[in-house]
Amino acid sequence: MNKIIKTQLNKYYKILPFFLGVILIIILNIHQLLKEETLFHQISSYKTFSSIIGAHFQDIKPLLQGVEYVGYYTNRNLSIPKNNKRYSQAQFVLAPTILDTNNLNHSFVILDCTDKSIVEKKLRQLQAIPIKINQYGIIVAERMLP
Amino acid sequence: MQYILHIFPFFISCYIGWAIIGLILHKYKISSLMHLCLGMGLGLGINGETTFISFLLLKQFNQYFVIIFNTAIAIILAGLQLYKRQSKQKQNHIEYKGILKNKKEIIEFVILFTILIPLLYIQNIHYPYGGWDAWSVWNLKARFLFLAKDNWQDIFSPILWRSSPHYPILLPLINVWGWSLLSQPSNITPAITATIFTFISMGLLFSMLKPHTNLILLYLTIIAIITNPLFLKLASSQYCDIVLGYYLLATISCLIMAKQTKETPFCFLTGLFTGILSFTKPEGLISAGILFLLYIPYLVYQNKRHIIYAKKITFKFIAGLSITSIIPAIFYIIYAPTNITFENKILSMPLLEILFRIRAIFYSYFMNLININQWHGLLLFLFILLIAHQKKASDRYIIIIPIYLMIYMGIISFYYFINTYFEINWWLNVTLDRIIFALLPTITLWILYSTKERT
Numbered sequence: 001m002n003k004i005i006k007t008q009l010n011k012y013y014k015i016l017p018f019f020l021g022v023i024l025i026i027i028l029n030i031h032q033l034l035k036e037e038t039l040f041h042q043i044s045s046y047k048t049f050s051s052i053i054g055a056h057f058q059d060i061k062p063l064l065q066g067v068e069y070v071g072y073y074t075n076r077n078l079s080i081p082k083n084n085k086r087y088s089q090a091q092f093v094l095a096p097t098i099l100d101t102n103n104l105n106h107s108f109v110i111l112d113c114t115d116k117s118i119v120e121k122k123l124r125q126l127q128a129i130p131i132k133i134n135q136y137g138i139i140v141a142e143r144m145l146p
Numbered sequence: 147m148q149y150i151l152h153i154f155p156f157f158i159s160c161y162i163g164w165a166i167i168g169l170i171l172h173k174y175k176i177s178s179l180m181h182l183c184l185g186m187g188l189g190l191g192i193n194g195e196t197t198f199i200s201f202l203l204l205k206q207f208n209q210y211f212v213i214i215f216n217t218a219i220a221i222i223l224a225g226l227q228l229y230k231r232q233s234k235q236k237q238n239h240i241e242y243k244g245i246l247k248n249k250k251e252i253i254e255f256v257i258l259f260t261i262l263i264p265l266l267y268i269q270n271i272h273y274p275y276g277g278w279d280a281w282s283v284w285n286l287k288a289r290f291l292f293l294a295k296d297n298w299q300d301i302f303s304p305i306l307w308r309s310s311p312h313y314p315i316l317l318p319l320i321n322v323w324g325w326s327l328l329s330q331p332s333n334i335t336p337a338i339t340a341t342i343f344t345f346i347s348m349g350l351l352f353s354m355l356k357p358h359t360n361l362i363l364l365y366l367t368i369i370a371i372i373t374n375p376l377f378l379k380l381a382s383s384q385y386c387d388i389v390l391g392y393y394l395l396a397t398i399s400c401l402i403m404a405k406q407t408k409e410t411p412f413c414f415l416t417g418l419f420t421g422i423l424s425f426t427k428p429e430g431l432i433s434a435g436i437l438f439l440l441y442i443p444y445l446v447y448q449n450k451r452h453i454i455y456a457k458k459i460t461f462k463f464i465a466g467l468s469i470t471s472i473i474p475a476i477f478y479i480i481y482a483p484t485n486i487t488f489e490n491k492i493l494s495m496p497l498l499e500i501l502f503r504i505r506a507i508f509y510s511y512f513m514n515l516i517n518i519n520q521w522h523g524l525l526l527f528l529f530i531l532l533i534a535h536q537k538k539a540s541d542r543y544i545i546i547i548p549i550y551l552m553i554y555m556g557i558i559s560f561y562y563f564i565n566t567y568f569e570i571n572w573w574l575n576v577t578l579d580r581i582i583f584a585l586l587p588t589i590t591l592w593i594l595y596s597t598k599e600r601t
Contacts, residue, residue: 015360015597018534021527022366028522029373033265036375040272053275068297088282088308095286096294100305 054093056086056136057110063132063140064097064108070140071104073122074112086112111139151327152334155193156342158220159323163189165223166418170411172230179255180353183346184415187396190342191422192219194319195473197326202476206295212326258352262345262372269382270337276384280336283309284386288318289331302483312485314477316425317386336384344381347392348372351587354399359594367594370527371586376520380583390430391584393423397437398547398588405445405543408455410462416441417466425474428485429558429584436553437546438467444546489567503570507562510574514582525582532593539596547592551585 052058064070072090076083078101090110091099100106109128113119119139123130128141163185167176176184193216200211275281286309290301302311317339324335348368355364371377381388397419404412424434445459446452492500515525532539539548558581562574 015363018363018527018531019366021523021530022363022370025370025523025527026366026373028518029370029375032375032522033373033378037268053281068300084308085278088278091306091308092281092286092289095289096297096300098300098303098305102305 054089056134056138057090057093059134060110060132060138060140061094064094067097067108069098069100069106070094071106071109072099072101072112073104073109074101075114075118076112107143109141109143111141113137152324152332152338155216155324155326156190156338158216159189159193160186161189162192162216162220162223163187165220165227166192167415169223169226169230170415174407174409174411177251177353177356179251179349182255183350183353184396184400186342186346187350187392188415188418188422190320190323190339191316191393191419191425191470193323194316195422195425195470197319197323198315198473198477201291201298206298207291207322209326212323216323216326254352255349258349258368258372259345261369262348263341265372265378266341266344266382269378270341273382274333274337276336276340276382277379280384283313284317284384285321285331285336287313287315288321288325288336291315291318291322292325292331299481302481304483304486307486310485310487311483312428313386314425314427314431314474314482316422316474317389320389337382340382340384340388343388343392344372347388347395347587350392350395350399351591354395354402354591355594358598360597363597364594367590370524371590374522374524376522376579377524377583377586380580385580386427387580387584390423390426390433391587393419393426393430394433394584395587395591397423397434398550398591401437401441401444401546402543404459405546410458413445413459413462414466417463417468418470419466420463421467421470421472421474424471425477429554429581431474431478432557433550433554436550436557440546440549444549447542447545487567488565490564491566492564495566503563506570506574507559510571510578514578520579521582528589528593531597535593535596538598539592541596544592544595547588551589551592554585 072087074083074087076086078084078087087099087101090112099110104126109126111119111122113122123139123141126141126143128143130139130141132140160182164181165185166188167181167185196216196219197207197212199215200206200208204211276285286306287301291298294300300306301309301315304311320339321331321336324339325331328335348371352364352368397416400412400416400419404410404416420434420437423437424431441463442456442460446456495503514520515529562570
């Protein structure tokens with residue numbers, strides 16, 4: 001009987017350091033989860049609008065129903081992650097319409113610029129008429145293609 | 147009502163998978179948790195693939211077609227189950243000895259469910275759209291498939307290069323199937339998909355290991371995994387890595403059970419899961435290829451009747467594989483565009499830069515292993531556990547896992563090395579933890595299996 005208990009104890013002694021190790025990992029995990037949860041509660045009031053993907057582009061979606069391609073023009077550098085994210089969010093919201101950044105030769109063009117003068121210049125250049133300007137400054141323009 | 151419409155397609159998938167597993171393994175008793183976890187994944191994989199039939203036949207997503215087609219499969223399976231149940235008494239039951247069926251299972255199921263689901267729910271509240279790559283790649287593709295009608299092939303347009311047009315589309319198809327009773331795509335469905343795959347991955351891991359390892363160590367390790375913040379973040383991110391991780395684990399689990407029982411229905415099941423695995427991600431295709439090549443040597447190794455046995459298991463495996471690999475084959479051969487995010491400038495690089503690249507890859511592997519901030523020592527713990535039980539780590543039943551891991555990581559490292567399209571440090575930084583995440587259930591299966599005290 002004693003022998004059996006001894007063998008069982010030996011087995012557990014061998015594995016004991018692993019029990020302790022994994023318990024330590026669980027404690028670290030729970031500590032981190034609680035820390036993150038507190039942080040989320042602190043910032044939750046600020047992130048209501050920004051957490052909605054593509055919120056800036058939501059109200060132009062009805063205009064582009066059934067349109068397969070639109071041009072997308074921006075003076076922002078799209079290789080910067082923040083700007084790339086803005087474009088990707090627009091693409092997500094406006095899908096299945098494809099936002100073409102390389103070619104503006106489409107019936108509709110979305111202008112998402114930082115400066116009003118750039119928009120005016122681009123509209124003249126494209127011979128396009130704005131059909132919608134939303135509260136975030138996003139413009140949908142229709143081109144007068146021959 | 148809306149909640150029911152969100153969940154109902156998943157119930158159909160669960161029933162389809164449950165019934166198929168029941169029919170294939172009708173002579174064997176496997177635990178209910180394992181039955182559920184294998185069935186749910188198989189059902190979702192099959193329904194994802196059958197949804198694609200709508201695009202092939204009708205050139206667009208047709209809700210009525212998809213609902214009727216998938217419901218018809220469920221009805222046929224119900225009929226078959228009824229027929230089998232009537233003739234069941236005539237057959238002798240062979241019990242798969244490694245796995246027991248008892249009331250304790252229900253308690254374990256409830257414990258796993260009550261820990262994991264609230265944690266994932268909190269993550270889903272914080273990130274309702276998932277991670278960046280979820281909405282800009284996987285969910286974007288799903289929206290195109292659901293909304294674009296006959297322009298669905300726009301997902302392969304080079305303009306959308308940011309969404310990796312060459313990626314296989316199993317996850318978007320599963321989400322489209324999840325939306326099939328809705329009029330508009332919903333953000334809840336991809337979150338449900340991610341939650342289900344996380345749950346069935348952990349459930350399958352648990353039920354596979356239960357007969358083979360110390361129970362307390364198993365409980366603690368599973369809790370350490372499901373409470374890990376990085377694991378939870380990646381699991382709820384709605385990326386395809388949890389889907390890849392699940393199908394990899396399911397394929398390897400069925401393969402191990404085929405070796406343990408020497409029974410061919412498990413070979414058929416391995417074939418089914420291998421086909422679905424190849425449709426998850428390019429990494430899934432690589433994994434399916436590796437497992438396909440290792441399949442016969444692994445099962446025939448140390449088997450006395452090897453020639454007859456090899457013929458039998460090959461036939462069953464190919465039969466299963468051919469069912470679930472038709473859709474992936476059509477996708478890869480006809481639709482998938484070439485990878486535009488691949489560029490090889492290694493030959494024109496100076497030697498110093500090549501050496502820097504190699505150093506960056508291996509340094510990144512090492513840092514992932516020891517960095518306490520990322521995995522909180524989970525990988526290090528598994529590594530030490532492996533070292534302590536290294537003799538049993540090459541047990542004939544699980545030898546397939548280390549061999550697969552060596553080949554797979556070799557291919558991944560080589561790809562990191564030769565693809566110069568991305569800046570290497572940035573690329574490793576954003577992708578390596580996902581690769582480890584997808585492998586984590588399989589690695590855990592291997593290492594915890596090695597801790598078993600053989601009697």
